[in-house]
Amino acid sequence: MATILAGDVGPSLPDAVPEPSRRDIQLIITASSLGTIFEWYDFFIYGTLAASGIIGRTFFPAQSELLQTLYAWAGFAVGFGFRPLGAILFGFLGDRLGRKYTFLVTIAMMGLATAAVGMVPSAAAIGLAAPFIVIGLRILQGLALGGEYGGAAIYVAEHSPPGKSGYYTSFIQASVAGGFILSLVVVLLTKGVLGTAAWTAWGWRVPFVFSLLLLAVSVFMRLKLSESPVFRQMKAAGTTARNPFLESFTYPGNLKRLLVALFGIAAGLTVIWYTAMFTVLSFLEGPMRVDETTAQLIVGVGALAGLGFFVLFGRLSDRYGRKTPIIVGYALTLMLLFPIFWVMGSAANPELANAAKRAPVVVSGPACAYNPFAAKQADACGQLLDTLSKKGVPYKKAHTPVTLVIIGGSPVDDMSTSGLDAALTKAGYNLDRVVPRPGSIALILVAILALSALSGITYGPVAALLAEMFPPRIRYSSMWIPYHVGTGYFGGFLPFISQFIVARTGNPYAGLWYTFAVVAMALVVTTLWLEDIRPARSKAG
Secondary structure, three states: OOEEEOOOOOOOOOOOOOOOOHHHHHHHHHHHHHHHHHHHHHHHHHHHHHHHOHHHHHHOOOOOHHHHHHHHHHHHHHHHHOHHHHHHHHHHHHHHHOHHHHHHHHHHHHHHHHHHHOOOOOHHHHOOHHHHHHHHHHHHHHHHHHHHHHHHHHHHHOOOOOOOHHHHHHHHHHHHHHHHHHHHHHHHHHHHHHOHHHHHHOHHHHHHHOHHHHHHHHHHHHOOOOOOHHHHHHHHHOOOOOOHHHHHHHOOOHHHHHHHHHHHHHHHHHHHHHHHHHHHHHHHHOOOOEOHHHHHHHHHHHHHHOHHHHHHHHHHHHHHOOHHHHHHHHHHHHHHHHHHHHHHHHHHOHHHHHHHHHOOEEEEEOOOOOOOOOOOOOOHHHHHHHHHHHHOOOOEEEEOOOOEEEEOOEEOOOOOHHHHHHHHHHOOOOOOOEOOOHHHHHHHHHHHHHHHHHHHHHHOOHHHHHHHHOOHHHHHHHHHHHHHHHHHHHHOOHHHHHHHHHHHHOOOOOOHHHHHHHHHHHHHHHHHHOOEEEOOOOOOO
């Protein structure tokens, strides 16, 4: 593979970027990172509350809690689906008008849309208008995020002196996880101050409205920033792109880079990150039956402890290149993904895990078709699968002339809901909410840290890598079109797809196969076609 040095003609950062003062770089990184944290907080607060079921119950009422959750995750995915359009729109503006003012617009748009979600009446109050309004606001959030994250990362990258781009931009990468952590912190604090009754009734809206304060702080910080030096140089020289979106596809060699960025970088790193955060949270609160507040605390602490991995691997990429850590991270994910979740599941609810091993549930019938979206299943076997899925009980399917439920080798005579509950209880299935023991919590935290490390090694170097892949005149558009298509569709639909797979199969670990398949694809693409970018080193480095 060819080696590209930062400073080469074409897809690279110019060597002419002056060394900023310590105070300047602190302001640049702080303002950009805070804005990114707040922006992703706005986007993730929906997902945090979707995992707990509040969004589904309020805006997407359905026949079952499972169906409400699926609808809520579908709304989550809609926002991601519009990120590429936001990348196209704001990428065009960023390459034509400048980095600074473009991401000022996006953060204002995001903050206002988020606060509005907290003010939408429930479906019980205004009917179908509620989910449609929420989906519309999610679309606005997706458009805003398509422009914001790219703007902040490019802004920092274009202020970075040679040999430090990976390190400086890694703070932007860590800020994405910071937005998720902040969403958990605000949820837990609000819930603790207001109490359970008030939280359930109306208090969950407070974290959405809280985004107005975050918006004010972020705009205040970013107004202090000046335009990117790279963009100023292009503006002065008259070399800005007339149509950056079109040039992204016609610039020599750029189409290949777009495809590699999409399928090799964005798709792979984003499914690892969302698995490490949202899948873990849904896994603990759902199939593992862990108490909601406890699960949020565990995931929040684990994510906070893992922030350093993003900065560490971003900095290492300045020394060893961008490609190596990403490939190593993908390979390790394929080897460790399932074992990490098996450890987590055994620690989170050992009684449930032991019952599933000791007394497996087998449901059989002539067809046994199950559709999680159906109001009523087609046959008795499908109805049984629906009941078990709603309870989070793992099961296997078999084919028999008559419908049967076998638990631990013994057939269940009474297959009504109450009879099934009694048989499961007798077999040792504890379906009550649990709080893991301290030793088990420590083991779960180790598992989350392992996932954070896998996310950090693949995600930490990426902002610098993408900035160095594309020429400055079309960098905003070229970087974030493939990035947001990859993260928007491969990552944004991950919670919905994995939850659907779990519901269809009855296996709480089956949804991980989606992550596995996408990472395997990304590993092949990066290994074969990603050029190794080894940044030029500064004289001091």
